[in-house]
Amino acid sequence: MTHLTFDDLYHVSLASLGSAADDWKEMVDQLETLATDARDGMVKQSEAARWAGVNADVTRPFVRKTGKEFGDAHAEAKAIWAMLRDAHKELAALQSALKQAVDIDAKHKFIQVTGLSDGTVSCVYLHRRDTNDVQTQAQLDYKDRLESRINKLIAQADDIDKSTAHALKTIHGGNSHDFGHAKYDSLDDAQSARAVQLARKSLAKYRDGDELSITELAELKRLFAQNSKDREFAVDFYKALGPKDALRFQAQIALDASAEGDKTQFKLAHSIQTSMGEALATATRPPTGKDDPNSAFREDRDYLGKAWQTELRRVGRAPLSFERKNARVEIRGYQVLGTLLRHGSYDKSFLTPVAEDMVTFERKQRWAWPGPHNSYAGLGVDRFGLNLDKDGGPGWDPMTGLLEGLSHSPEASTEFFNGSTGEGEHDGLKKISNLDYFLGDKDGKGTREWAYGAAGIKVSDTENFGKEALGHALESATSGRPYDSDAPAKNHTQEQADIFDSVVKRVAANPELFKGDGELAPIAGSLGNMSAEYMHDIQRVYAGGDDSGYIKDTGAQPDLSDYQDKYKLNKFLKTTAEDPEAYATITRAQEAVTSETLRNAIDNLGPNEDLGDAAETAVIPGARVEGNTAQGRADAIAAADDSVKKAEEYNDSLEAGDGWLGRFTDLGIGVIDNVPVAGDAAGWVIEDLREAILNHKAQSPEDAAQEVQENRDAYLVAEREKRAQEAKQSFYDSAARAGLDIHSDSVKGAATRVYNASYNANAVEKS
Structure with a gap:
């Protein structure tokens, strides 16, 4: 062709x-x-x-x-x-x-x-x-991006050319003496009709033990890749197929691609799966201004509304059977839907009811999600399943896909984790909050059972994928951004802050669940990200509030203000810091927020304010965070089978997250007098942060491991001394950039007070 x-x-x-x-x-x-x-x-x-x-x-x-x-x-x-x-x-x-x-x-x-x-x-x-014809890596990367961009434009034009030719041929029909063949209102309409035609052909072929050719799959891939975010195409496709046939079609191409091992077929099916998920998100998102249930709009063309979504939930609970090569798979519609939900950003009006229905069904029916029939074991296939992503497991547990969908759909995620299931009109279930369902109650009991293999046998890798997805969904729910987004932070809503507050208290009440080999340890990295997201609020708690106004306002605050809550926050930070990745993330956030707060304190010093008082106030909250995370790191090193390796993991994590520094300044942490840092100032902010963060490394993992094992308290005292000296130097740097005379008695006296305040605050109580 x-x-x-x-x-x-x-x-x-x-x-x-x-x-x-x-x-x-x-x-x-x-x-x-x-x-x-x-x-x-x-x-x-x-x-x-x-x-x-x-x-x-x-x-x-x-x-x-x-x-x-x-x-x-x-x-x-x-x-x-x-x-x-x-x-x-x-x-x-x-x-x-x-x-x-x-x-x-x-x-x-x-x-x-x-x-x-x-x-x-x-x-x-x-x-x-005028050059030596040697390009930098940045130049080579630009060239590659430009080449990819141009080739993508050519591929899109080729798709349009082919779709137009096919549509014109179909419109004309085979009888030149007769009008009235296919009627299309737009090219999107024609492309959607062709996609539906190929999907129906696939369904028909499958019943006869056959499947679409590579050429036909490639055409479908092009149609979906080009139109997955086009509302008319997406709505027409899913409306024409209906929920049941859409899920059957997706399941059969995924099962065939994963079972047969052909790389080309697998790649095409994976692309179709991704684009079908994005198209479903597009088709179920209410048009702007049309999400009012009392407003009138053409639901059949603009939106897959209540009737279609209700049918989808019915099909989601229903069994679907597939047979191929003397093997049989019996699954539920929701298991297929889970592979689609992984892709795209969904509106809460669609995703939250689906999520709650999936949880309700799972609660009512133990082992609701069957694995493959044992006869498939003879195929010798390593990655047979519904999910074609590299990560995420085979897809038999649809909660993994659902949670990944929530992780990219923050409004839905926030609404879901503030909601509950049970006490419905007909479900006969006890009311349980969705947060309790996944994290367990206040005693750590009743956490969801994860990841089934055949006959209900757990599969550890799949289980961890699901738990990591849970962490991602909680990040989304507490931040208001997709978990993997680099977008600037938004001020937190009360609903988001309430979820973070609940997570802190659950971790503090049941720390063993979240560290080491604990049931929910795979979400530790996400706990670190949530801590970074709420670092201003965490430091405000340790400041006993922020009457000074030095700590940036980031919207609604979690309710962690009383003495017991501070104890829980200590426990949460220590527990979370036992994960090297989380420790590094918290450290970056703490250093960035403390640096910002210290600059605000010095730059906004009033005529009657004491420099030492202001500086002490600014550094104490961060020192308390450092004290807790240092204890968590020491505990993890002491408990590790290989303490040296664990110490090296902490060092590696501190070195690996340089990208977070730019993100923190983008989030507004690099601010002077409420003006975002830019140019040379941004450079020194990031460079200072980088140096401060790397100072948390153990210069010798062997020595650090030995010190922790032989005398943990002495190790922590040495860490307090390092942090206090760094706080003192950071104060001098900020004072110099503010134009103060660092050799004056007032500045020197304030620096000594910063050292003492940091050293004492770093020694948080044991727990």
């Missing part, structure tokens, strides 16, 4: 295509007039005539057919015009983007773009006399 090439798209004049579309629009208007005249004139007169005999039996049916043909001709012309109109519009936009990339972006960077025989391009830097 021929492909549209770079040269085709770059050099072609689209003027004739635009003219053809205009001509067909004129034809549509003329045929509409003829069709109206035929319907309201000739046909009406024929129907009204008092004919009998031959006129009644032959002439009247002939007139009816002729009138219908005029209508069909108008409909066909309208569909052809729609295809040409949309093809011209989209190809023109792609050609414009291509010329921007080639004529401006590439030339500006002295990059030559060359079309290759397979239709793609190659980008190379041109020889320049």
Whole structure:
């Protein structure tokens, strides 16, 4: 099959295509007039005539057919015009983007773009006399991104070309003497219809023990990749197939791809799975302004509304059976849905009811999610399953996919973890909060049973994938951002802060669940991220409130203010810090917030305020965080089978997270006088933070491990001394940048007070 090439798209004049579309629009208007005249004139007169005999039996049916043909001709012309109109519009936009990339972006960077025989391009830097023709890694990365961008534009144009050609052929039909074949309102409409046609073909073939060809799968992949975020395409596809056939189709291509081991087929099926998830998110997201249940809108075209979603939940609970090569798989619809929910950002009006229904069904039916039938064991397949992602397990446990979906859908996640199941009209279940269902009650009992294999046997890797997904969902629920987003932080809502508060208290009440080999230890990294997210609030708790105003306001605060809550916060931080990755994240956040708070204290010092008082107030909360995390690290090293290796893991984690420094400044932590840090100032903020963080490394993991094992208290005292000296130096640096004389008695006295305050605050109580 021929492909549209770079040269085709770059050099072609689209003027004739635009003219053809205009001509067909004129034809549509003329045929509409003829069709109206035929319907309201000739046909009406024929129907009204008092004919009998031959006129009644032959002439009247002939007139009816002729009138219908005029209508069909108008409909066909309208569909052809729609295809040409949309093809011209989209190809023109792609050609414009291509010329921007080639004529401006590439030339500006002295990059030559060359079309290759397979239709793609190659980008190379041109020889320049004023350089040695050696590019930096950043330049090479830019070239690769540009090449990928151009090739993507060509691939999109090729998809449009093929879809338009297929649609025009279908509209015309096989009988040139008859109008009235396929009718499309847009190119999206035609592409959706083709995707539905291929999906139905797949379902039919599967019943006969066959499957789509690689060529057909590739076409489906292109259709979905191009249109997964297009509302018209997504709604039309899922509306036409319906929930049951959509899930069956997804399940069978996933099972075949994972069972047969063909790399090409697997790659295509994986892409389709990803795009189908994104398309489902698109189709179930209420149009802007149309999420009011009392508003009127065309649900069948704009949105998969209540009726479709209700049917999806019914199908989700229902069994689905698949047979292939004398093997049988019996699963539930929700297990398939879980693989789709992993992809896309879902509206809470769709995802929260689905999540609550999945939990309710699981609570009512033990072992609700069956694994593969034992006869599949003979296939010798390593990764047979529904989920085609590299991570996340085989997909038999749909909660993993659901939680990953929540992790990318923060509004739904926040709503879900503030909600509960049980005490419904017909479920007969005790009311349990969704947070308790996954994390256990205040005594650590009743945590969800994770990851089933065949016959209910647990699979540890799959279990950990699910628990990590739980951590990701909690990050999303407490931050208001997708867990893996680099977007700036938002001020926290009370609902988000309440979830973090509940997580802190559950971890503090049952620390053994969350560390070492504990049942929920895989979420420790996420606990570290949540701690970083709420570091301003954590330090505000240790400050006993923030009457000074030095600590940045980040919205609603978790309720951790009384003495018992501070004790719980200590326990939470110590427990979380037993994970090296979480320890490093908390350390970065603590250093960044303390640095910001210290700068605010010095830069905003009032005329009657004492410098030493202000500096002490700024550093004490961070020192208390450091004291807790230092104890957690010492406990983890002491408990490890290989203490030296554990100490090395802490060092590696501190070195590996440099990207977090930029993120913290992006979150507004790098601020002076409420003005975001930029330019040289941003450089020294990040450099100071980097140095402070790396000072937390154990200079010798062997020595650190030995010190912890022989005299843990002496090790912690040495850490307190290091942190206090660093706090003193940080104060001097901030004072110098604020223009203060660091050799003056007042600054020196304040520095000594900072040292003492940090040293004493770092010695938090044992627990």
